Every structure is written in C-alpha cells, then in structure tokens.
Amino acid sequence: MIKDTSAQDAVIVPKRNKLKLVLVSAAVLITLAISAEAILTSDTAAKSVERASVQIATVERGDLTRDIAATGRIVAANAPQVYSPEEGLVTLLVRAGDKVSKGQAVARVESPQLQNQLQQERSELARLEGELSRKRLDARRQTLLLNKQLDLANVELTAAERESRRAKASIKTNIISQIDFEKAEDELARAKLNVNHAEQEVALAKDTLAFEVQSAHNTVARQQLVVDELERKVGNLTVTASVEGVVGNLFVTGRSLVTPNQPLMTLVDLTAYEAEINVAESFANELGLGMDVELQIGRQTVMGTLSAISPEVTEREVTTRVRFDQNSLSQIRQNQQVTARILLENRSDIVKVRRGSFLQAGGYVAYKLEGQIASRIPIETGATSMREVEIMAGVQPGDQIIISSYQSFEQAESILLR
Structure with missing residues (x-):
C-alpha cells in the first residue's frame, strides 16, 4: 500500500545557488594556491611585495662623473651702485628701468655751500696771482737799482784807474807830491772795493728776489690745486653712468637731501651676465675655482666655469658665481632661473x-x-x-638590485616579488 508520493519527490537546486557554489569553490582553490605558494617560499622569503611597486636597475661598468646639483639665477656680472658725491638736494634724471649709456647724466646734486666755497677760492687765487705779478715787478725794479749801483761803481773804478795811471806818470817827473800819488792809489783801492761789494750785493739781491718770486709762485700753485679740487667736486655733482645698461633700484626720491657717499641707484650692465648658484653647505669643501659647470638656461645648455665662491654660509648654502659664454645664447634675462651641474671629478672604468x-x-x-x-x-x-x-663591493656588473626605497621592507633578509 502506497501511503504518499514522497518517494517520488526530488529536490531542485536553483541556478543562482549553483553559481554561488562555483564562485566559492574558485575562491577556495585560489586561497589554497596562494597558501601553497607561501608555504613553498616561506623558507626563502620573509616578505612579499608587488614587483611593479619597486624600481630595479642593472649594475654595469663604465665612467662616472661626480657632480653636484644646484639651482640659481642669472645676474649681471657688473651692477655698480651710484653714490652721492656731496651733501645737498638730489635731482634724479632717470627712472627705474630706463636705459642709459656710459657717461650719461643720471642725477644732479645741488650744493650751494660747495659752489660758494669754489667762488671764494677762485677769488683768493686771483689775489695771489696779482701778488705774484707785483713781486715780479718789484724784483725787476730792485734788480734795475742794483745794476745801476754796480754800473756807477764800475764808472768810479774806471776813473780811479785813470787817475792812478796819471799819478804814476806824474810822480816820476815830480809833477805831483807823494801825498797826491798816495791819495790817487787810495781812491783806486776804494773804487775796486766798491765794485766788489756792489757785485756781491747784486748777486745776493737777485737770489733774494728770485726766492720771493718763487715763494709767491708756489703759493699760487697751491691755491690752484685747491681750486682744481673744488672744480672737480662741483663737476662731480652731475652724476654720470659708469656702464651701459638699465637703471635698477632707486634708493632715494627726487629733491631729497642726501649725504656724501649715500647710495642713489643701481645700474645694471646688460652686456655681461653671470650665474649665481646656491650650493648646499655639505659640498662647500669640495668646491674649487675653475671647475666646469653645466648650466641649463631654459631649453639651452651651456658650459661655464666656477669663478667665485663666497667665504660665508648663508641659510646653510654657499653662493657661487659661474662665468659662461653668452654669445651663443638668446633672450637671456636678469634673474632668470637656471639649474646647474658642478662637475667635481671624472672616474673611469668603475662599477x-x-x-x-x-x-x-x-x-x-x-x-x-x-x-x-x-x-x-x-x-x-x-x-x-x-x-x-659607484658600487665598490658587493655586486658585479650584470647583477640586478632594487634601487627604490627600502623603508617598506622592514630590513627583511629576503623579499618575494610577485
């Protein structure tokens, strides 16, 4: 006897449950595979990382140029400052950014005190020149008088000599007495003495007059130097450009009171550029004048030479200057940013x-x-x-090593790259 139809019933599994079962089975198989691989490699690798997350490089043999990377800017090799020559009111004849040529007037300082001093010294020079002329006239007058006295003494000497000759001839014939003869001889001796003294007085007077004239001439020459110096200072009140270029920074405003040697402005010479490179303090001891430097200026590359090294460290950097040939460059500008490679040394045939x-x-x-x-x-x-x-020991040419950061490796002895 059949109680019911349960013996004929069959359980029907939905298709969705079949798909779920397949996916679960695949996940289990993948997990088992990974676990098996981990078990197989557990003896050789302590950590596993993705191969794409690391950088791998091949060790090779060749030449290496040791260099320093640095950045900097283009600066003018010659950027002189203009200073006030004297105290006074300054008038600026140019503005910042204006082009100037060498010798062009860029500022003018008004100094009434200096102008007045120049006029006073010129007046003193004119007075001394008049004094010199008077000295020369006095010297000529004194010389004339002395020459007159000398000439009169010579005339008296000539007369005394003639009387002496007449007395000598007369004494032989007893025309004159002995007393008259001796008197004639005394007159001759007196005339000779007068001539001798007159000649000495004339020579001494001429030397004295020449000394006085020369002293007056020296005084005039000294005063001329004073006037020349003041004229130079007055001429310098018009400040001119020492280079051809453009006006940089202005340190004063127009019609302001300035003191001697106060900076007025900066002139930038655009005909000669240098690169100012900032190098890290740690490389300061390796730098040397004359080293080759490769400069990258925009899209252009040019070689230069290290021409100056600052003796001080500023903000943990050392400032250097690089001189380069700018004839082959185009559109180079002041303060343009550059990158540089300072070539320290070349090593050949190394790993x-x-x-x-x-x-x-x-x-x-x-x-x-x-x-x-x-x-x-x-x-x-x-x-x-x-x-x-450079690798000095540990690897050979042809070996491959990981060159990316090791921070995630946690100092593991071996790494699996999957």
Whole structure:
C-alpha cells in the first residue's frame, strides 16, 4: 500500500545557488594556491611585495662623473651702485628701468655751500696771482737799482784807474807830491772795493728776489690745486653712468637731501651676465675655482666655469658665481632661473648603478634580485653623481638590485616579488 508520493519527490537546486557554489569553490582553490605558494617560499622569503611597486636597475661598468646639483639665477656680472658725491638736494634724471649709456647724466646734486666755497677760492687765487705779478715787478725794479749801483761803481773804478795811471806818470817827473800819488792809489783801492761789494750785493739781491718770486709762485700753485679740487667736486655733482645698461633700484626720491657717499641707484650692465648658484653647505669643501659647470638656461645648455665662491654660509648654502659664454645664447634675462651641474671629478672604468632612494638606507645594503627573490646583501658605495652611484663591493656588473626605497621592507633578509 502506497501511503504518499514522497518517494517520488526530488529536490531542485536553483541556478543562482549553483553559481554561488562555483564562485566559492574558485575562491577556495585560489586561497589554497596562494597558501601553497607561501608555504613553498616561506623558507626563502620573509616578505612579499608587488614587483611593479619597486624600481630595479642593472649594475654595469663604465665612467662616472661626480657632480653636484644646484639651482640659481642669472645676474649681471657688473651692477655698480651710484653714490652721492656731496651733501645737498638730489635731482634724479632717470627712472627705474630706463636705459642709459656710459657717461650719461643720471642725477644732479645741488650744493650751494660747495659752489660758494669754489667762488671764494677762485677769488683768493686771483689775489695771489696779482701778488705774484707785483713781486715780479718789484724784483725787476730792485734788480734795475742794483745794476745801476754796480754800473756807477764800475764808472768810479774806471776813473780811479785813470787817475792812478796819471799819478804814476806824474810822480816820476815830480809833477805831483807823494801825498797826491798816495791819495790817487787810495781812491783806486776804494773804487775796486766798491765794485766788489756792489757785485756781491747784486748777486745776493737777485737770489733774494728770485726766492720771493718763487715763494709767491708756489703759493699760487697751491691755491690752484685747491681750486682744481673744488672744480672737480662741483663737476662731480652731475652724476654720470659708469656702464651701459638699465637703471635698477632707486634708493632715494627726487629733491631729497642726501649725504656724501649715500647710495642713489643701481645700474645694471646688460652686456655681461653671470650665474649665481646656491650650493648646499655639505659640498662647500669640495668646491674649487675653475671647475666646469653645466648650466641649463631654459631649453639651452651651456658650459661655464666656477669663478667665485663666497667665504660665508648663508641659510646653510654657499653662493657661487659661474662665468659662461653668452654669445651663443638668446633672450637671456636678469634673474632668470637656471639649474646647474658642478662637475667635481671624472672616474673611469668603475662599477656603477643608477642612483635611487636605496641610498637613504645608508648605502651599505642592497637587495640583489635572483629570479623572484631579492636578498639583502652588504655593499660599499663610493662616488655619487646626480644620476649614478659607484658600487665598490658587493655586486658585479650584470647583477640586478632594487634601487627604490627600502623603508617598506622592514630590513627583511629576503623579499618575494610577485
């Protein structure tokens, strides 16, 4: 006897449940595969990372140029400042940004005190020149009088000599007495003495007069120097440009009172440029004059020479100047930004690798790649450049190492790259 139809019933599984069962089975299989791989590699890899998340480079042999990366700007090699020559009111004849030529007037200082002093000294010079002329006239007059006295003494000497000859002839014939003869001889001796003294007085007087004239001439010459100096100062009240270029910064305003040697403005010589490069303090001891520098100015690359190194450190940087040939450059501008490579030294035939963040670990460890396993190995680094680093020990040319950061590796001895 059949009680019911339960023996004939069959359970029908929905299609959605079948799909869910397939997906669950696939996930289990994938999990088992990963677990099996982890079990197989657990003896060789302590950590697993994505291969795409690291950078790998091949060690090679070649030449390395050790350099320093730096930034800077284009500056004028010659940018002199203009100073006030004297105290007074300044009138600016140019504005900031104006083009100026060499010798062009850029400012004028009004100094009434200096102008008045110049007029006084010129008047004193005219007085001294008149005094010199008077001295010369007095010297000529005194010389004339002395020459007259000398001539009169010579006339008396001639007369005394004639009387002496007459007395000598007369004494032989007893025409005159002995007393008259001796008197004639005394007159001759007196005339000779007068001539001798007159000659000495004339010579001494001429020397005295010449000395007085020369002294007056020296006084005039000294006063002329004073006038020349004041004229120079007055001429400098018109300030001129020392270079050809443009007006930079103005340090004063028009019709302001300025003091001697006070800066008025800066002139920028646009015919000669240099690069001002800021180098990190840590490289200061390696810099030297004459080093080659590769400059990147816009899209142009030019070689230069290190021409100056600042003796002080400012904000942990050392300022240097690079001189370069700008004839081949176009559209170069003041304060234009540049990047530079200072070439320190060239090393030939060394083992090197591309530079990367792995140097942050100290440069004494690296992860060498063998298949999918990267093993931690000790290395020794040497010279570094902007793009490459020298490997002195630990790897050989052809080896591959990870050059990206090791921070996520947590100092694991081996890494699985999946």
